[in-house]
Amino acid sequence: MTTKIKYTFKDFQSDQEVRWCPGCDDYVILRSLQKALPLMNRPKEKFVFVSGIGCSSRFPYYMDNYGIHGIHGRAAAIATGVRLANPDLSVFVITGDGDSLAIGGNHFIHALRRDINLNIILFNNEIYGLTKGQFSPTSKIGQKTKTSPYGNTQPPFNPGELAIGADARFFARVAGNDAKGQTEIYVQAHAFKGTALVEVLQNCVIFNDGAYKFWTDKNVRDEHTLFVEHGKPMIFGKNRDKGLILDGLQLKTVTIGQNGITEDDILVHDAHNPDPVLHMMLVRLKNPLVLGVIRAVEEKTLEEREIELTEQVKARSRIKSFDDIVS
Amino acid sequence: MTTKIKYTFKDFQSDQEVRWCPGCDDYVILRSLQKALPLMNRPKEKFVFVSGIGCSSRFPYYMDNYGIHGIHGRAAAIATGVRLANPDLSVFVITGDGDSLAIGGNHFIHALRRDINLNIILFNNEIYGLTKGQFSPTSKIGQKTKTSPYGNTQPPFNPGELAIGADARFFARVAGNDAKGQTEIYVQAHAFKGTALVEVLQNCVIFNDGAYKFWTDKNVRDEHTLFVEHGKPMIFGKNRDKGLILDGLQLKTVTIGQNGITEDDILVHDAHNPDPVLHMMLVRLKNPLVLGVIRAVEEKTLEEREIELTEQVKARSRIKSFDDIVS
Amino acid sequence: MTTEFKKRTDKPVRHLDQVTIRFAGDSGDGMQLTGTQFTTSAAMLGNDVFTFPNYPAEIRAPQGSLYGVSGFQVQIGAKNIDTPGDKLDLLVAMNPAALKKNLKDLKKGGMLIVDTDAFNKINLQKAKYESNPLEDGSLKDYLVVQVPMTSLTREALKDIPIDSKSKTRSKNMFALGMVYFLYGKDPKYTVEFLRKKFKNKPDIVEANIKALQTGWNYAETLELLPAFVVDEAPHHAKEYKIITGNTATAWGFLAAAEKAGLKLFLGSYPITPATDILQELSKYRALDVIAFQAEDEIAGISSAIGAAFAGKLAITTTSGPGLALKSEALGLAVMLEIPLVVVDVQRGGPSTGLPTKTEQADLMQALFGRNGESPAVILAAKSPADAFKMAFEASKIALEHMTPVILLTDGYIGNGSEPWTVQRLKDLPEIKPPLLKEPVENWKPYHRDPETLARKWVIPGTPGLEHVIGGLEKDKETGAISYEPENHEYMVKIRQAKVDKIAGFIPPLETEFQSEGELLVVGWGGTYGALRTAVGQLNEKGKKVGLAHFNHINPLPKGVEKVFEKFDKIIVAELNLGQFANYLRMKHPEFRYEQYNKIQGLPFTVEELVKAFEKLLK
Amino acid sequence: MTTEFKKRTDKPVRHLDQVTIRFAGDSGDGMQLTGTQFTTSAAMLGNDVFTFPNYPAEIRAPQGSLYGVSGFQVQIGAKNIDTPGDKLDLLVAMNPAALKKNLKDLKKGGMLIVDTDAFNKINLQKAKYESNPLEDGSLKDYLVVQVPMTSLTREALKDIPIDSKSKTRSKNMFALGMVYFLYGKDPKYTVEFLRKKFKNKPDIVEANIKALQTGWNYAETLELLPAFVVDEAPHHAKEYKIITGNTATAWGFLAAAEKAGLKLFLGSYPITPATDILQELSKYRALDVIAFQAEDEIAGISSAIGAAFAGKLAITTTSGPGLALKSEALGLAVMLEIPLVVVDVQRGGPSTGLPTKTEQADLMQALFGRNGESPAVILAAKSPADAFKMAFEASKIALEHMTPVILLTDGYIGNGSEPWTVQRLKDLPEIKPPLLKEPVENWKPYHRDPETLARKWVIPGTPGLEHVIGGLEKDKETGAISYEPENHEYMVKIRQAKVDKIAGFIPPLETEFQSEGELLVVGWGGTYGALRTAVGQLNEKGKKVGLAHFNHINPLPKGVEKVFEKFDKIIVAELNLGQFANYLRMKHPEFRYEQYNKIQGLPFTVEELVKAFEKLLK
Numbered sequence A, B: 001m002t003t004k005i006k007y008t009f010k011d012f013q014s015d016q017e018v019r020w021c022p023g024c025d026d027y028v029i030l031r032s033l034q035k036a037l038p039l040m041n042r043p044k045e046k047f048v049f050v051s052g053i054g055c056s057s058r059f060p061y062y063m064d065n066y067g068i069h070g071i072h073g074r075a076a077a078i079a080t081g082v083r084l085a086n087p088d089l090s091v092f093v094i095t096g097d098g099d100s101l102a103i104g105g106n107h108f109i110h111a112l113r114r115d116i117n118l119n120i121i122l123f124n125n126e127i128y129g130l131t132k133g134q135f136s137p138t139s140k141i142g143q144k145t146k147t148s149p150y151g152n153t154q155p156p157f158n159p160g161e162l163a164i165g166a167d168a169r170f171f172a173r174v175a176g177n178d179a180k181g182q183t184e185i186y187v188q189a190h191a192f193k194g195t196a197l198v199e200v201l202q203n204c205v206i207f208n209d210g211a212y213k214f215w216t217d218k219n220v221r222d223e224h225t226l227f228v229e230h231g232k233p234m235i236f237g238k239n240r241d242k243g244l245i246l247d248g249l250q251l252k253t254v255t256i257g258q259n260g261i262t263e264d265d266i267l268v269h270d271a272h273n274p275d276p277v278l279h280m281m282l283v284r285l286k287n288p289l290v291l292g293v294i295r296a297v298e299e300k301t302l303e304e305r306e307i308e309l310t311e312q313v314k315a316r317s318r319i320k321s322f323d324d325i326v327s
Numbered sequence C, D: 001m002t003t004e005f006k007k008r009t010d011k012p013v014r015h016l017d018q019v020t021i022r023f024a025g026d027s028g029d030g031m032q033l034t035g036t037q038f039t040t041s042a043a044m045l046g047n048d049v050f051t052f053p054n055y056p057a058e059i060r061a062p063q064g065s066l067y068g069v070s071g072f073q074v075q076i077g078a079k080n081i082d083t084p085g086d087k088l089d090l091l092v093a094m095n096p097a098a099l100k101k102n103l104k105d106l107k108k109g110g111m112l113i114v115d116t117d118a119f120n121k122i123n124l125q126k127a128k129y130e131s132n133p134l135e136d137g138s139l140k141d142y143l144v145v146q147v148p149m150t151s152l153t154r155e156a157l158k159d160i161p162i163d164s165k166s167k168t169r170s171k172n173m174f175a176l177g178m179v180y181f182l183y184g185k186d187p188k189y190t191v192e193f194l195r196k197k198f199k200n201k202p203d204i205v206e207a208n209i210k211a212l213q214t215g216w217n218y219a220e221t222l223e224l225l226p227a228f229v230v231d232e233a234p235h236h237a238k239e240y241k242i243i244t245g246n247t248a249t250a251w252g253f254l255a256a257a258e259k260a261g262l263k264l265f266l267g268s269y270p271i272t273p274a275t276d277i278l279q280e281l282s283k284y285r286a287l288d289v290i291a292f293q294a295e296d297e298i299a300g301i302s303s304a305i306g307a308a309f310a311g312k313l314a315i316t317t318t319s320g321p322g323l324a325l326k327s328e329a330l331g332l333a334v335m336l337e338i339p340l341v342v343v344d345v346q347r348g349g350p351s352t353g354l355p356t357k358t359e360q361a362d363l364m365q366a367l368f369g370r371n372g373e374s375p376a377v378i379l380a381a382k383s384p385a386d387a388f389k390m391a392f393e394a395s396k397i398a399l400e401h402m403t404p405v406i407l408l409t410d411g412y413i414g415n416g417s418e419p420w421t422v423q424r425l426k427d428l429p430e431i432k433p434p435l436l437k438e439p440v441e442n443w444k445p446y447h448r449d450p451e452t453l454a455r456k457w458v459i460p461g462t463p464g465l466e467h468v469i470g471g472l473e474k475d476k477e478t479g480a481i482s483y484e485p486e487n488h489e490y491m492v493k494i495r496q497a498k499v500d501k502i503a504g505f506i507p508p509l510e511t512e513f514q515s516e517g518e519l520l521v522v523g524w525g526g527t528y529g530a531l532r533t534a535v536g537q538l539n540e541k542g543k544k545v546g547l548a549h550f551n552h553i554n555p556l557p558k559g560v561e562k563v564f565e566k567f568d569k570i571i572v573a574e575l576n577l578g579q580f581a582n583y584l585r586m587k588h589p590e591f592r593y594e595q596y597n598k599i600q601g602l603p604f605t606v607e608e609l610v611k612a613f614e615k616l617l618k
Ligand SMILES: Cc1ncc(C[n+]2csc(CCOP(=O)(O)OP(=O)(O)O)c2C)c(N)n1
Pocket: A053, A054, A055, A056, A057, A071, A072, A095, A096, A097, A098, A099, A100, A123, A125, A127, A128, A129, A130, A131, A136, D269, D270, D271, D272, D297, D321, D322, D325, D352
């Protein structure tokens, strides 16, 4: 089916002026995805970008592909229809923490449960950007926003944890300012058969600047984050001398070379393990914060189940046309 | 505040005729809860039962308390309003797998995240009862129902897993035909400060009879289920000779007395551990299926945070009346 | 096993034009099946038929309880039949609760068949009878036929090796056998049906057929029975099927999709009384139908919007509360200008209301239940069989005019059934969606066809026509976001004009019975049968009364003024507080409208209509 | 630091009745603050004022871009002012994009102040100017005042130790200083404001005040300036605040709750342009207000329903798309008969539409956007200050009549501001909800007060009055589920009657200007100011034109017929395609209604209204 075409990121730029605030991570995400698309090896008319409402959800306008700028929270549901209707399309859901975890929470968990082949890019800035700064379901307790002038009282979701609880088969996390990491991960998400969720830690310079500083600032990010890769030991740190080991049911950071620890003692990342327990531990970790593809467990997707069942029914049915029903 | 009154279950029976199908587990649930209420030591006018729509959701009509029979899927949201409005009320949410996990999924996960003091009793019969037998988000793959005549293609949620992913602080599971177990658990759920979720494995005799036979049938239930209690070893079996141990990141069933295993080797249940990893493993287990209070981690509830913050603001504010705003 | 049924003895028979029968019993008594069997046989044997099932909201209410009573009414006729009948000629009551709930609908002098075995103390108590109505003289106005059905059935089946419960359960076949005999209907189709249905349970087949025969034979012994005959209806179509409105709706979509060369996508969430459409369409995987049961109504319509974008004939089905939930997304479909059909099988409201009852009170919601100026096409089906036609037409309009269409039916026609003349694809009009499959110079996503004002439908996957559409106001050509004041006004008006223009593509309004006269009766949707019968009766009495019944609500068909001005008075009859009347006041304020309204969860009776209309006649 | 401002030299001044000014610049230029400061000062100094902010949908559009232009318009008057003005007497344009977007609204001969420093090549390009308008003669119809504001400001602040960006940013104060001088307004309130706002940043205070002074002084040097004065408005209330409609709405609820002896609960989800109400109410924890930000609109209204059940004054706030989502739950509130206020701050539709623009197109949705016969009370606020009154009244009606009330405002009055005469609790009417706090013999949950038809409000926690309510149709006394046909009809009608009866509790319709005559102008909601001004102008020209403006939509106030029949013609003017006109056709079909409609996301101008109405006059 797939025609091989050589694209560059420019082929995915629309003629619309990009209208985010100067300095917003959204620009990085846009460019990273535009750079990832040529690596996916699909004709551009096969890509569909579906979004909800929010700063992030303006995304489809900036892509030169098919797209729907939907209504608030419903992108996953609309995209499910697109994909069920035509499993030959590569469907991206572009959404924010408000769009997907507040109003759209239901469609979000159901998409993950069903394991339909969507690529959900969740711009998590821990704030409502477009409506100018109210707390979101990922805002921290105590966070002061326009609707929590004395501090937020609602404990946040951890999107990765929620996703795994909803039986997500693919979860990745990446920093909003990490262009290269994003491009890699988008390619992997697209290649994954099933619902792929990518949480992007996106800095909103206007309403929640610095929310991820602890993890994304150049000076500290190597010490405070761990970028996992399947089959590789979980090592991090500027000097790549830190790693994770399992201590009972807890992950522990150790230093290679200290207390007799060698690289061989470090846990090797297995993104493909169907059992989500270790993945759950990884998504919960705060220091280091785990980035990269944390979970990627391919199963039969919803579309595949649908197609298989339909083929079975067709094979044994005498009904080939409406006329056969009434005859 | 609380007046001590001696009630019996009859005090909680309304004058409405109970209208479920003969043989439905809903009768057991009703009676078990009516028996639990006198043990909760609260005046009956302080109980509020809020439900959505479904067979299960008819429940409030059968109770002689305050109640709202709401709309489909919104019980948790309505109940959140009741409880925020008056934290002196004991609020129960009565709901079904369709009501809470299909249409009401969003309010369900948000109630758990917020940790507001509600008691959610989820009647999980893995089917839509009231609308006469369509698959639900907990129906099994391949299950034949009125809307899946060739078998269901959508993988189910595991309610406990979803709940833990949504950061639930209290989760219990109990068999729909286990009256005694239910009564105990309802009392514990009520005593718990925060959102308490009880999943009842409820048999629908009409549209999904036998869904839980493997676990609830008299002959096998002791072998196939484990009823956990906080602080007690995880032992089960007719002869109480089986138990769970941890083998790496997997739970394993062992026989006490075999291979040198003694009772001391068996895992002791810690429902209060804030780390959900082991609880996650327990809710995922299928044989034995884990029943009882699996997780119960008290934190500050949403109401408590709200009240605390409001008291702080009040203490330092000069505004005591509307007139002070305009003056 | 013998399946012989003794011929009815040739005593003189009474020929009737029509007969109304109701089978009533416990939810577990199989009354729906019994009624359906009788209906099918009568139809196969040449009668026109129209049914009205009426079951409780509870799944299985306790045995013998009043709210557990399930009923199935059918009118059969030797001439055209448009309603399930007002009053009953025959009531079969399987227990005291069934008698209590249904007796009020039995004609004075009508026949009542009861299972005397069920009239025991407990059942009488459950039905809240103070004394036994079979004994206290309260039934003196009726022709009461007391039959110990349960014991006769059990006795007849005593040698068949099935369990005791199954034997008792066969008593509905005993009752059916009696009614077959009474109306001289050959039970052969039921015999066939039983053989097929229980083909792996020969004992059950035998038991049921035996019960049927026993009932038939028993009826013969009751010398008191007059022998009725309802002759074959003369205009009966050669090839037809008895289908419910919900099935007809589903089939209409199947036909439309194939006719348009598209696949069908349904995104839906179960809700009474619309669930049947989802259930019916779930069966047609062989036709590549995707019947997607979503997590809620919003996901139902949203997935349909996605599927429409991706090139399917996309529909979503629901009832009133579900339509309320879909409002916001429906507005998006209006803005996107994509084809989408929304079916609302109306039920009693407001809120959860009366889920199993019928009403026409969602009209205003369908017309106006969206934010902003958000016009959608509104159609309404007149009867179970008409639902096929309207589902087809809704699809055609949606596809050819690139617009959401709301099709209103209701619980009465959704669950009711009547014969539907079989139509094949070749009998149906063409459907030609404005697909654009290849790049065209200077094409822009919101360019419009001058005839229909519809934009082109470009399906993702088409090279060279990539574009993005969305819910913000859009430039009149490119579809890009536009906040320009004049552009907004232009777009608001053109979306309205596109819908208005459809009036040029549908038949103009016509009247039945009279095209001028003293009174014009106006109705819409599922009340057609009752209105038509009532107006027919008035005309038979020599009154100059016309009927204007609307399938098309928005836009209204052309010619409304011309029709309305020919009558002295206009009365709008509907099952709500006057929503269509009010809509007409908006659209045609030049006329004065009387109203007849009923809001009881029940269809109109012909009798009440005739009475109401007569009041307006000199 | 000196804060002296030189007095204006005493040359002869022109006294004006009113003046309309717009400050326009980049989103980052602080135009909203500048406008607000000018407004406050003018008001404090005795003018009547009315404002209209107009900002882009984007948060921070790139500097200099056309769609990033933010504007703030204010009209100040020596007499009563009801609108922000049509055409501008003065436009302050901080860059080319601001000029490009706003020039069309400047009167011929009006004054234009520009920051010449911003008219560089890049900015001209971004604004899509082919040549520099300051040089190409295209501004010859205006009195152009070219000021190098940026450089003058930077020069003036050169010694103040703040960063360069902050210096540049102070140029808005320079512009404000000029305008203060021009209209002879003492800048003292702004000085006060700056001192308070930046109390921990003395350098910033100094910079801003310095810029203000520099602008003031600079204006004086411009001899060409005529000196204008807009005198004090005579009827100016002694004590007032300038508040936006959204703030006024929030305050109305605060007052109502306290007056009723209840606590306020808001369940809401952010949405433009309604979010301000949620944000405002989030501040009042000290008054025990619970402002609960829910996960979506459905949870917002559902939590409010729960809170109402539990005894709060419960409200939910939203805009059109959110109201669509709340439809189903609103039907539940109708069925439960509990007090609930829903605020819809209308914006441009359909769908996401024009989120930051104004419109009146949700009226039909508010009236009819629910399944079944589901009557709710509909009110509409006329102006920013009126929103206080209507929020209070909505609460009073909801509480005393046990019904949901929808209050319609719109983006124009929600964001616009005008002086609101301070009211304290003692100035406001009583609110007495029908609470039942102790068992009463034979009480049933759906017993009604004969005057209002409201049922009693029994709060959970009250011993002895336990009861369950729900969305299924209910018995007219007990509230238990009832499927009885007659009961349903009774309940549908009594719910309607309860709402209709409210007409007896609100003031009858009155007209302004004329109570009889040639033309009656009819309006509702936020168009009041423009309509009143236009009708006033026509009356000044000697035309017999009356104005009937509606705050109460459902039920309509009494006396509509009596008012309408006194005029030869009736025209309904509204910002939609004719929704209120259509509603009047339903309610009062005996009259003929002309329409004037505009649907551009903008309020009416007085000019267009006068023109439209004159057409109908001989
Ligand atoms: C039905 C509906 N409710 C509310 C809104 C208002 N709204 C628009 S975007 C948004 C939240 C945006 O937050 P998020 O999804 O985190 O996106 P971000 O702007 O932060 O990228 C809200 C509440 C809307 N457009 N529609």
